[in-house]
Amino acid sequence: MNAVILFGSPRKNGNTVELARAVAETLKEKGWGVRTLYLNDMNIRPCQGCYTCLPDGVCRINDDMKDVRKYIAESDLIVYATPIYWFGPSSQLKLAMDRSIAFMDENYNSRIEGKKAVTLTTFGDENMDTCAPAIEMFRKTFDLLKVVYAGRVDVPGCQGEGNIGQGYKDKARALAESLA
Numbered sequence: 001m002n003a004v005i006l007f008g009s010p011r012k013n014g015n016t017v018e019l020a021r022a023v024a025e026t027l028k029e030k031g032w033g034v035r036t037l038y039l040n041d042m043n044i045r046p047c048q049g050c051y052t053c054l055p056d057g058v059c060r061i062n063d064d065m066k067d068v069r070k071y072i073a074e075s076d077l078i079v080y081a082t083p084i085y086w087f088g089p090s091s092q093l094k095l096a097m098d099r100s101i102a103f104m105d106e107n108y109n110s111r112i113e114g115k116k117a118v119t120l121t122t123f124g125d126e127n128m129d130t131c132a133p134a135i136e137m138f139r140k141t142f143d144l145l146k147v148v149y150a151g152r153v154d155v156p157g158c159q160g161e162g163n164i165g166q167g168y169k170d171k172a173r174a175l176a177e178s179l180a
């Protein structure tokens with residue numbers, strides 16, 4: 001089994017990375033292949049809304065999204081890991097999500113139907129409602145892509161860096177174990 005982690009934070013030693021690492025380590029212990037894509041380091045241009053990808057799934061923009069699409073296509077599980085920026089995902093992750101329109105065809109059938117997805121979010125606010133708009137966006141997106149929303153870990157109160165409590169890392173490990 002393979003998983004791809006779409007890592008949306010620009011900070012490799014921040015908060016979100018701790019959840020992503022807990023999921024990756026757990027899956028690897030269970031024998032999964034896990035690839036983490038640091039989206040901030042990749043050249044991913046914004047979707048141009050041309051819809052030329054719909055018939056054959058090939059985007060006319062020649063950039064690193066080719067690799068993201070390839071790794072998603074090869075994976076059983078997609079992990080969307082992001083800090084909450086203004087109640088949504090980071091723009092690094094949103095760029096990749098917009099470009100995922102290439103996973104739909106002209107009839108809005110999904111090319112990745114049946115894959116599983118989980119989300120990992122961290123945010124500064126103590127109020128859990130802060131991540132609700134992002135979670136709703138993920139849920140509706142996965143519905144359209146016919147991807148199974150298999151679980152999530154949302155961590156409030158994340159100020160500074162490297163601030164995920166052990167309880168949340170355990171939650172992330174438990175989520176990964178439930179999938180493995």
Ligand SMILES: Cc1cc2nc3c(=O)[nH]c(=O)nc-3n(C[C@H](O)[C@H](O)[C@H](O)COP(=O)(O)O)c2cc1C
Nearest residue numbers: 009014015016083084085086087122123124125158
């Ligand atoms: C541009 C920007 C926007 C943010 N927007 C929010 C927000 O709307 N709500 C919130 O609670 N925290 C917000 N935060 C705080 C981050 O979500 C939080 O610190 C997160 O854990 C950072 O993740 P990282 O360490 O993985 O980069 C924002 C941070 C930045 C830099």
